[in-house]
Amino acid sequence: MKSIKKIIVLSLILILLLSTFGCTQEPENKVLRMSTTTSVNDSGLMAYLQPVFEEATGYTLEITSAGTGAAIEKGRMGDADMLLVHSKSAEEEFIGEGFNEERLPFMYNFFVIVGPADDPAGVAGSATAAEAFQKIADSGALFISRGDSSGTHNKENAIWNSIELDPAGQPWYQSVGQGMGQTLTIADEQQAYTLSDKATFLAHEDSLAMHLEETDDMKNTYSMIIISADRFPESNVAGAQAFVDWIKTDQARQMIAEYGMSEYGEPLFFNQE
Amino acid sequence: MELLRSIFDLLFGSDPELRQIIAVTLRMSFFSTLLSSLIGIPLGVLLGANKFRGKAFVTRLVNTFLGLPPVVAGLIVLLLLSRSGPFGSLRLLYTVDAMVIAQLLLITPFIIAMTANLVGVNSMAINETLAGVGIGGVKRLKYFLLDFRVPFISIVLAGFGRSIAEVGAVQMVGGNVQYKTRVMTTAIMMQTNMGRFDFAITLGLILLLISFLVNSVVQHIQKVTADD
Numbered sequence: 001m002k003s004i005k006k007i008i009v010l011s012l013i014l015i016l017l018l019s020t021f022g023c024t025q026e027p028e029n030k031v032l033r034m035s036t037t038t039s040v041n042d043s044g045l046m047a048y049l050q051p052v053f054e055e056a057t058g059y060t061l062e063i064t065s066a067g068t069g070a071a072i073e074k075g076r077m078g079d080a081d082m083l084l085v086h087s088k089s090a091e092e093e094f095i096g097e098g099f100n101e102e103r104l105p106f107m108y109n110f111f112v113i114v115g116p117a118d119d120p121a122g123v124a125g126s127a128t129a130a131e132a133f134q135k136i137a138d139s140g141a142l143f144i145s146r147g148d149s150s151g152t153h154n155k156e157n158a159i160w161n162s163i164e165l166d167p168a169g170q171p172w173y174q175s176v177g178q179g180m181g182q183t184l185t186i187a188d189e190q191q192a193y194t195l196s197d198k199a200t201f202l203a204h205e206d207s208l209a210m211h212l213e214e215t216d217d218m219k220n221t222y223s224m225i226i227i228s229a230d231r232f233p234e235s236n237v238a239g240a241q242a243f244v245d246w247i248k249t250d251q252a253r254q255m256i257a258e259y260g261m262s263e264y265g266e267p268l269f270f271n272q273e
Numbered sequence: 274m275e276l277l278r279s280i281f282d283l284l285f286g287s288d289p290e291l292r293q294i295i296a297v298t299l300r301m302s303f304f305s306t307l308l309s310s311l312i313g314i315p316l317g318v319l320l321g322a323n324k325f326r327g328k329a330f331v332t333r334l335v336n337t338f339l340g341l342p343p344v345v346a347g348l349i350v351l352l353l354l355s356r357s358g359p360f361g362s363l364r365l366l367y368t369v370d371a372m373v374i375a376q377l378l379l380i381t382p383f384i385i386a387m388t389a390n391l392v393g394v395n396s397m398a399i400n401e402t403l404a405g406v407g408i409g410g411v412k413r414l415k416y417f418l419l420d421f422r423v424p425f426i427s428i429v430l431a432g433f434g435r436s437i438a439e440v441g442a443v444q445m446v447g448g449n450v451q452y453k454t455r456v457m458t459t460a461i462m463m464q465t466n467m468g469r470f471d472f473a474i475t476l477g478l479i480l481l482l483i484s485f486l487v488n489s490v491v492q493h494i495q496k497v498t499a500d501d
Contacts, residue, residue, distance in 0.1 A: 066466055073468025147451060149467045175451035177463035178444075186448050189356050189366055 032059045032239035035072075035080035037151055038179050040222065041065035043199035043268055045259055046084075049247075052255065057242045067179065069149030075099060075225065078232040082240035083225040087151035089158075091223055099231055103223040106247055107256055107269045111155055111218040114184070114201055115141070115193035117209040123193070124211040129218045130162045132211070137165055140172045142192035146183050147175030151220070156195045159217060184208065199260070199268040221272070279471040280478065290451070291472075295479065298456040301369050301443070302436040305376035309436075310429045313381045317388025318417045322396040332389070338382035343375075347445030350375040354446065367448035372456070375442040380432045387428045392417060423498045427491050434487055437480065 040046055041063060050061050064074065068087040072094050074080045085091060091103045113123055113132050121139035123132035136143050146153040160167055167173040176186055180200040187194040188206035197220060201210065226240040246252055253271045260268035283291060320331060352358050354366040365371045399420070403413050440458035447454035449463060457476045464473035
C-alpha cells in the first residue's frame with residue numbers, strides 16, 4: 001500500500017512540474033486567442049491568412065471555431081481575446097453587456113438558398129430571400145434549419161420574421177442543431193432546401209443546387225470585436241489590435257479579395273468599404 | 274447562482290422539448306438494448322458454453338467489434354441507409370430506427386462478449402452435469418438462460434447504460450432532428466456548441482440520474498440473489 005501511495009504522490013508532483021513547464025514555454029501576450037465561427041474556419045480563410053499575419057506581427061494566432069452563439073460565449077467567459085463573427089444582433093447584444101464599445105465590420109459575403117436540383121418550390125428567380133422562403137412555405141417542400149443559434153441560423157430567423165411566418169413545428173420544417181456541413185449533408189439526403197453560407201456550400205460535396213444568391217436580405221457581414229481588458233485583465237488587447245490593424249492593410253485586403261478565385265473562379269469574401 | 278436557478282427551472286418546469294428529448298432517448302435505448310439482448314445473449318451462451326473449432330477466432334472477432342468506435346458504426350449505417358446507399362429506398366436515415374440499428378452494431382458485441390465470459394467461466398461443471406442427466410441441444414441452451422437470468426439482467430442494464438450514453442453514432446444517423454431524433458447526448462453536444470451550458474448541464478444531470486437508477490436496480494437484484 002505504501003508504495004502505491006508513493007507512486008501517486010510522485011506522479012502528482014510530476015504532473016504539477018509538467019504543467020508549470022507548459023506555462024513558461026508560452027511567451028506572455030504573444031498568443032492571440034481568436035474565437036471565430038465555423039463558416040470562417042471551414043472555408044479555409046483563416047488558415048490562409050494566419051501565417052502571413054503571424055510573420056508580419058510576431059504574434060501566434062490560436063483559432064477556435066464554433067457556431068456564432070458559442071463563439072461569442074467564449075468571449076463572454078474570457079476564453080478569447082477577440083471575436084470574428086457574423087451575427088449583428090448577437091454582436092450588439094454582446095457589446096451591450098460591456099465587453100467593448102464597438103464591433104468592427106471588415107468583410108462580407110452572401111448567404112445562398114440551396115435545394116434539390118429540380119427546385120420543386122420554384123425559388124429560383126425570386127427577388128428576395130423572403131419571397132423564396134414564402135414559396136418554400138407555400139409549397140410545403142422540406143426545409144432544414146441549422147437551429148443552433150449560429151449566424152446563419154439567426155439570419156434564417158430574420159428572414160422568416162420579415163414575412164411574419166413562424167416555421168417552428170411545421171411538418172416541412174426540421175431543425176437539426178448542427179454545423180453547416182452536417183446540415184447540408186442532411187438536406188442532401190432528404191432533398192430539402194436550406195440556407196447556407198456560400199463558402200461552405202461550394203466546399204461541400206452534394207447533389208444540391210444553388211437557387212438564389214446575392215439578394216440584399218442575404219448579405220452576411222463579418223465583424224471583429226476585441227474583448228476589453230476592463231472585463232478580463234488578461235485579455236491580449238494589444239494582440240487583437242494588431243490583428244485589426246493588419247486586416248486593414250492593403251496586403252490583407254488583397255488576400256481576402258483573391259481568396260477562392262483559383263478554386264471556385266469567384267471570391268468568397270468581399271472587403272467592406 | 275443564475276446557472277443553478279435555470280437548471281432548477283428546467284428540471285422541475287415544463288419545458289416540452291426537454292421531456293420530448295428524454296422520451297426519444299428512452300425509446301431508442303429501450304429498443305437498442307432489447308434487440309441487442311435478444312440477439313446477443315443466446316449467441317453469447319452458444320459461444321461461452323461450447324467448445325468448437327474456430328472458437329478462439331470467433332471470440333477475437335467479437336472482441337474486435339467490441340472496440341468498434343461509435344463513429345465508425347455510425348458511418349457504416351449512414352452509408353448503408355443513405356439515399357445513394359443499398360437501403361436508401363427504405364428512407365430510414367434520420368429516424369429513431371436508424372439510431373437503433375447503429376447501436377445494435379455497438380451493443381450486441383458487448384452483450385455477446387459479457388455473456389460468453391460469464392457462461393464460459395461456469396460452463397464446465399454445468400455441462401458435465403447436464404451431459405450426466407442426458408440434457409443437450411436447445412434444452413441445454415434453455416437451462417443456461419434460466420440459470421444465469423440474474424447476472425444477465427446486469428449485462429442487459431450495462432448494455433442500456435452504453436446505449437443511453439452513446440453520442441457519435443446517433444448523431445450521424447439520427448441527425449439530431451428536433452422533436453424527432455434529438456436525444457440527450459446529441460442535445461448536450463448541441464447546447465454546448467451554442468453556449469447554452471445550463472440546458473446542457475441539466476441534461477447531463479438527468480443522464481446521471483438515470484444511470485444512478487439503473488445501477489440501483491442492478492445492485493438490488495444482486496443483493497436479492499445473494500440473500501437467496
